[in-house]
Amino acid sequence: MTLKNMLVAFALGSMALLSAGAGPGFAQESHIGNLTGHAESGKQLYRRYCVGCHGPDGDSNGENAQWIDPKPRDFTLATFKCRSTPTGTLPTDQDLYNAVERGFVTTNMPSWRPLTPQQRADLVAFIKTFSPRWKTDKAGTPITIPAETPITLDSIQHGRVLFQKMECWKCHGAAGHGDGPSAATLTDSKDNPIRPYNFAVGSRFKCGETNQDLYRIFMTGLDGTPMPSFADVIQPNDAWDLVHFLRTLQPMDTKEAEIWKAYVAAHGADLKPIGPDSAGGGK
């Protein structure tokens, strides 16, 4: 490339920037329903509430971070666990807003409901300034979650077959205690040890608490963790069956648990165990 070409290219590039980028819309915004968050306002809030763990550069190296497990989110990677969007895509603003509002149970991230909705929207806008990916990529399209199928014994039994077949037990364990054969070796994408969810504890999930949330968790995967997406390999109705079975692993008075307890009391001896030696996990 000649010097002249380079100069021409530089001049063109500069003009393109001046016409496209210098307007007031240049600043990072977030859009949640009819709320619009602004990064400049979010920056002040971030410095007050978030910087201690997530760090001034958003890279999870705040002064508290070394004492915290699991580690704070590193915003520079733009990889997020709780999304409504497929694996490998950016979450929506609403997803980030929900995460700030909900907090992450069993971690050091509290719920930020004490802030106003506008403040939370501003924080979301500011969080998005830490990675250039928010300028180059669009958020993914949220996955479609069909209406929940009826909670029946058939559904739970089929869910159990899937739990075996999809090898959920390899990490989550045969009884969902988070003690499967691969559990001890799991690390997140920054090589920190990480535990699979223990259903027997019965705590809320990090990404919500409803059956819909549970559906979303395994169909989108939790990016940055070992939990993969099953969207390509589980059909929507089958996914509801798996949701219904997973509920039976929790120590809670759900309809799923009630149906399953009654069945196991009568037919428990016929059940093939979940695990490496089982042909199907079914009856």
Add this chain to the structure above:
Amino acid sequence: MQRKIFMLLAVAALVSSNGVISFAMPAAGSGAITGKVTYTGTPPKMKPIDMSKEPSCAKQHATPVSTENVATGPGNTLEFVVVYISAGDTGPSEPTAAVRYDQKGCQYLPHVLPMQVGQQLQIFNDDQTSHNIHPLAKVNQEWNKSQPAGSPPIDTKYDKPEFIPVKCNIHPWMHGYFVVLNTTHYSITGPDGAFSLKGLPAGKYTVTAWQEQYGTQTQDVTIGAGETKAIDFTFKALPY
């Protein structure tokens, strides 16, 4: 203000690099750069992998397979080194065929898979067990998908050049690399350490060799029309 200036430069750079691609036709040449990759020093011992937790994979290997992060051959050669043109290439041509990555016997085949930016990548699970394929991209977007036995191949591609470690969380011994390159001219060394970059027009090139544990080395090479030049790379091996 500083950020704006930075953006200005970034946009200018983007335009000028596009300029290179459109001005220079990807010319096919007949020059070549060939050579061998070797090491000096003591490489770490590759350890046998215990697959007893996954019997369906363990029984596929009569003798246990070894880790592959520093794979060597007779005569101090290094395997799985990606050698490619990192500067001087006249713009990559469109990738044509898809590249294939296999999960077989709880191993990644090949251990290191070079490909072009935008090239179709197909990932197969040939095993009787579930794998989750988890490429730990940082420049490209990270994703993580379950692929149970008998699932169709995963079809994907990468838009930006990057060295991406790949792992399976279910089988923690599985490690591999996607090497996404912005050039058509690349080669990966076999057990004999040999590489060959063919079809090069006359010109001045920077050739880079990348080894997953020992990083990169570069050499500048100038070749005439139809000329074949031999260069060698030597990595200093450390036993840890």
